Amino acid sequence: MKYFSIAIDGPAGAGKSTIAKIIAKKLSFIYVDTGAMYRAMALYFIRNNIMADDKDKIEEACNLVDISIEYMDGEQQIILNGENVTGLIRTEEVGNMASACSVYSKVRLKLVELQRSLAEKSNVVMDGRDIGTYVLPNANLKIYLTASSKERAKRRYLELINKGISADIDNIEKDIIDRDNRDMNREFAPLKQAEDAIVIDSSNMTIDEVADSIIKYYEKSVK
Template sequence: MVIAIDGPAGAGKSTTARLVADQMEYLYLDTGAMYRAVGLAVLQQGVDPDDADGVTAVCRALDIAFEMRDGQLQTLLNGKNISDAIRSSEISQAASRVAVHPGVRDVLVVLQRAMGRDGGIVLEGRDTGTAIFPDAELKIFLVADPAERARRRLRDLQKRGESAVFESLLDEIRIRDIRDRQTQLQRGAWPAPDAVCIDTTELSISEQVDRIVALAHRQNRA
């Protein structure tokens, strides 16, 4: 089975998908980390994230991989662990900007499909239930109130010792929502018409995970 989890930034995709994969004993693929890796590489190389040709050229030359180390999934860029480096607000914004370029998405979708072609995988991120695996057996679309998503982002940054202002994070989320929705609608329906929408605003992580695992077991029995 392929479980595709999509939704706007801060809706709880990453943590939820990782725990669902653990419970189902499936592989876990964070597609958003791949766009963050491209964003990091672009900034490191001094390329404008809005330069479609330049960003696509950088993307084609990258080696992005995932590896389990000490029980944690690590994102590798050209063999270097960048898991912490790609979680800053700066990289989040760069990832959103590079993700609008069709050439970047085309490169990464090929890689993502190859990683999940044998099933038994939980993918989270943009396009997972549409462009990447339109025939996924279970598609989930997580949503949450923008203010709650900003609070979650603030907590994550504070845990890593980074300073941030709630109002600025809320503005970033609203801007990113507009950009992401415009990008997604250019590629088709978003969310996928057959996705199950779950509002996580008032849900704990364990409640989100339990709902998705129950849906997966129900789908397996169908």
């Protein structure tokens, strides 16, 4: 049986994870949160006091990390060495570490194998930085989802404020721009638009509008 894969790439804060989850639910696909997998790896590094620029220790630690995905009540759970860390990986510190350590090929190769395996066994929606270009180059549908840095910073700012966390929108935008530069200029599998990807700029679109647009592309592709 041939399974269908949807790859959603784009910069930080473009809404990839939110959109991918909605699409997966509507299509009854499995949502594979690749960003969460990298964040789990980053959490392990932080807990073990490994610095982002310590390549040797990071590569050594990769051999000690096991990351898996489980579903509980229809919700994806990220398991790090047997511990459910789903509620611990969404901090700015973990996000920045995930971006910084993802430049190392050994980190990425360890996770890519699992991601490809999932796509071979199920219909999947996968989001990240290099899904359509590297992880799933033969994905049936590729989307490059983007938005302006100001709009992405605004979304993150409101998200933090709503959680009761104080934040500075200018610093958030600076972090986003810095992360974009790292992701786009890393040596191994950098963030870029796949040649056959459909570009969607969500700056002036609602979440539902973006999701509906991608589902229409899916429906067109399967006809």
